Amino acid sequence: QDKKLKGAQLLYNLLRICDGKMEDWAKTSKPEDVSAKGQALIDLVRSLDNEQIVVYSTYIDGLLACSKILKGMGKKLGFFSGMNEARRDQHIQEFKEGKRDVLMLTKAGQRGLNLENCRNLIMLNQLYNASARTQLEGRISRITSKHKNIFIYNLIASNSVEENVLELLDQRETISEYINTDGDN
Numbered sequence: 001q002d003k004k005l006k007g008a009q010l011l012y013n014l015l016r017i018c019d020g021k022m023e024d025w026a027k028t029s030k031p032e033d034v035s036a037k038g039q040a041l042i043d044l045v046r047s048l049d050n051e052q053i054v055v056y057s058t059y060i061d062g063l064l065a066c067s068k069i070l071k072g073m074g075k076k077l078g079f080f081s082g083m084n085e086a087r088r089d090q091h092i093q094e095f096k097e098g099k100r101d102v103l104m105l106t107k108a109g110q111r112g113l114n115l116e117n118c119r120n121l122i123m124l125n126q127l128y129n130a131s132a133r134t135q136l137e138g139r140i141s142r143i144t145s146k147h148k149n150i151f152i153y154n155l156i157a158s159n160s161v162e163e164n165v166l167e168l169l170d171q172r173e174t175i176s177e178y179i180n181t182d183g184d185n
Contacts, residue, residue: 025038025061025062025065026061026062026064026065026068028065029068030068031065031066031068031069032069032072035065036157037124037155037157038065038066038069040155041055041066041069041070041122041124041155042069042073044122044153044155045070045073045075046073048120050101051118051119051120052095052098052100052101052102052103052117052118052120053101053102053103053118053120053121053122054102054103054104054105054115054118054120054121054122054139054140055070055102055103055104055105055121055122055124056105056106056121056122056123056124056136057104057105057106057124057125058106058107058125058127059106059125060081060083060106062124062125063079063081063104063105063106063124066104066124067079067104070101070102075101075102076099076100076101076102077100077101077102077103077104078091078092078094078095078100078102078103078104079091079103079104080092080103080104080105080106080113081104081105081106082106082107091103092113092115095115095117095118096115096117098117103115103118105136105139113139114139115139115140116140116146116147117146118140119140119147119149119150119151120140120150120151120153121136121137121139121140121150121151121152121153122153122155123152123153123154123155124155125155125162126154126156126162126165126166128165128169130169137150137152154166
């Protein structure tokens with residue numbers, strides 16, 4: 001039990017170091033020049049041909065860096081986080097009405113939102129809890145959605161801890177799906 005706890009803490013610390021760079025990223029005036037994820041975000045948003053998007057980050061610094069990039073592209077942003085309680089409902093409503101191009105979410109956006117008007121979710125960093133990730137993806141994947149398909153884009157740094165952890169999680173999900181669909185367990 002103690003080894004598992006230490007392993008989980010080590011993993012959390014490694015991932016936090018990776019994401020901790022986002023604070024520096026948010027402070028720079030041109031975040032797209034500092035991070036490959038910034039340039040990837042620009043390329044992806046351009047390829048979506050002015051469709052609405054939801055951007056998720058665990059950390060507010062990641063959203064701040066992305067907001068600089070997206071504002072520079074002329075996008076009108078809305079935020080749903082624990083920091084803007086007074087305006088977040090207004091931002092959600094304006095996003096649903098098409099008055100905002102992008103909605104930025106933190107963990108506060110994992111539950112209770114219906115964003116079926118959007119079909120594009122960009123994950124700036126990853127949720128390592130499969131059920132929390134499914135719940136977040138469910139914000140745009142609704143029965144009432146007018147879209148036949150939804151798209152989830154994961155911005156992942158290659159040759160990084162993040163990539164290795166996601167590979168392990170993918171293996172775990174595959175095993176879990178096999179066990180659950182087999183009916184034996």
